[in-house]
Amino acid sequence: MMGAAREVTAECLCIGDELLIGQTINTNAAWMGQELGLSGIRTILTRVVGDDKEVILEALRTARADIVLITGGIGPTKDDITKRTLCAFFGTRLVRDAAAEARVVSLFTRMGRRADEVKEADLAQAFLPEGCLALPNELGTASGMWFERDGRVYVSMPGVPYEMQGIMRGSVLPKLREMFKPPTIVHKTINTAGMGETQLAEHLEAWENGLAREGIRLAYLPSPALVKLRLSTYAGADRAEAVERVERQVKFLHGLIPELIYGEGEQVLEEVIGTRLRELGQTLALAESCTGGYLSHLITSVPGSSAYYIGGVVSYANAVKMEELGIPSDMLELNGAVSGPVAERMAEGVRKALRSDWAVATTGVAGPDGGTAEKPVGTVWIAVAGPNGVTSSKGVFLGTRDLVIRRSAIAAMNMLRKQLPKP
């Protein structure tokens, strides 16, 4: 099953003094390695070099993989070192690319500038090495560049992560798959919330041990408060068989941890909740204390969320809790702001004030200060109010202030998800 087709290899050449001096962490290499792997292409080397023509040339000359992905060193402040070096390497020169120029002008027009205001430095982005194929960049002025020589592909992209990712997804990965036909890898990622990686691994141990016999590998991909499980297998000529083999195990996994699974692949909790609310034709409001707006930010990060998200209140001062959310002052005194009764009243209060079907509230100690013996840093109460009443639940989340906020917001969304009626 494995290694039937010829292996296709790639190397990454990341250009930028800022990477070498550690001002920027090289997330591009990790992202490219992951995406290449999912396309069945193996990354064998990553090199990071400075903005230095000779060093870049040397790296290009000694490349051995089928595919050389180059990031960075494009743009006016970089003095376009990559473009000039590519010209030297391929023995060509910079020429004006009309399509690239049109994209630069249109980008600036969208920003409200007149075409004749586009500056020379920006128009320089439309000059590309002769003979390269320009790859459109929807999110910036620097185009991607595709070269071929002696059966090897060289692709140059800007170093800005989202611009690089857009060009990779839009042009580079589809073209590479078409050209090299790497072995097909079938994979599926199942997303879970509500159990830590170690405990989950213990819980799934017996099942995991049986996967090897099915030719399936399992990877745990943890992030704060979430664990993704990726199942992957090589597909031979019969892709449908491999898909079916993976799906059988996914179905089995759903039986093992039905409550923990919230989605698949790139799906995030805020999207899953949004889709469900949209299907139900119901609305959501939020009352945040310790999450300080982060929960609202996650909900509104989903395009179209205004269809079901009415709005929220960030009640940082107790006065806001009392006035905007109708929390009685004796309740705050008796229980403290970080308590189940207050969380429940916050949820009920915002649900009533904004007339939503559902409401979620958070109140806790995000830290680093403010913890007590009884309510240490990381103590968070979450409440969900809905058509059938209100419930609350306490969590104690570990880590820095930022992590407590992130874990609380995810736990709050997961609590709402479990209460929303199933399809």
Place this chain on the structure above:
Amino acid sequence: MMGAAREVTAECLCIGDELLIGQTINTNAAWMGQELGLSGIRTILTRVVGDDKEVILEALRTARADIVLITGGIGPTKDDITKRTLCAFFGTRLVRDAAAEARVVSLFTRMGRRADEVKEADLAQAFLPEGCLALPNELGTASGMWFERDGRVYVSMPGVPYEMQGIMRGSVLPKLREMFKPPTIVHKTINTAGMGETQLAEHLEAWENGLAREGIRLAYLPSPALVKLRLSTYAGADRAEAVERVERQVKFLHGLIPELIYGEGEQVLEEVIGTRLRELGQTLALAESCTGGYLSHLITSVPGSSAYYIGGVVSYANAVKMEELGIPSDMLELNGAVSGPVAERMAEGVRKALRSDWAVATTGVAGPDGGTAEKPVGTVWIAVAGPNGVTSSKGVFLGTRDLVIRRSAIAAMNMLRKQLPKP
């Protein structure tokens, strides 16, 4: 002034399949690059390779820097690939190192295990290439290894970040400074908001050209809506002179772009605003539409922000704008929700409702849908209300929904910063 002392160079060789497939982001290279730079050593290359003897050997053979820092590929689960490869490269063999063994045993004792329980796999960590200098690892069982050949230093360390960092700080950096006596580098980073990289570079061109005469290099470090400017210079024997030389240019820069500079080094806008509000003894409230809670999240990401941040309203539905913030419905109809008058009323409304000294409001089209010819995606109105009244300003921000939200929030904080009374 520059290059007076001989430049000392380093390269990093990071070993691990998990880095190449993108399961782990290479934070080690960034950390080492930063620490080396602060010690006056220039990193000229980083290579990431898999757990493969031939590939590692090739990288060792082609190393050109004075210092080769190797991380990863040590330990039982890695089959000690790095150690075996180093033996092959230096033509030596593994021998038991008594001091290293004592450290392994003592580490296990501290973890509560008896000395006779230490496993064979763990004791294998005490076998090191003959002739290397073992560098103590206080936080793990794998020792660091120091080799010298032909005036070049090779150091191998475990890939676990905190173990590597402990060995670097405890042994490697002091030994390198003693051996190579690199020049001291003085640097300072100035943080700006409110002007894009290209425009800023044009604005500062004449000044930048003059920096070379002062022996100072300038680097532009852009991120969405922000540009950091790093000035750096080599210091000779007289460190104070170099500090003074950089400070003189920093002062000049303040004169050139007084409005754009909000801080230095690691300072962020939300911190700068928070410090200023705290000094003034004044408070802040927020009314967010298009930023959807992200602005509130940034403000509350600062520890202790409850001292000046009262709270906010996320008014996603127009009903919330009307009811919670007192926006007249005819104003919404006449101007549309994305307009200067509505932004100003939102800011005034939340300032009044939460009785704060200052208030910031955002309303815009974050996209990807909802844009019109008149108000395209990215159009955002920001208003700041304070003791002296309310003002508003329009921006058109480029990029994905996430970027429009981020850029809007930063522009909003920058607008508030400029209106807060100076110290």
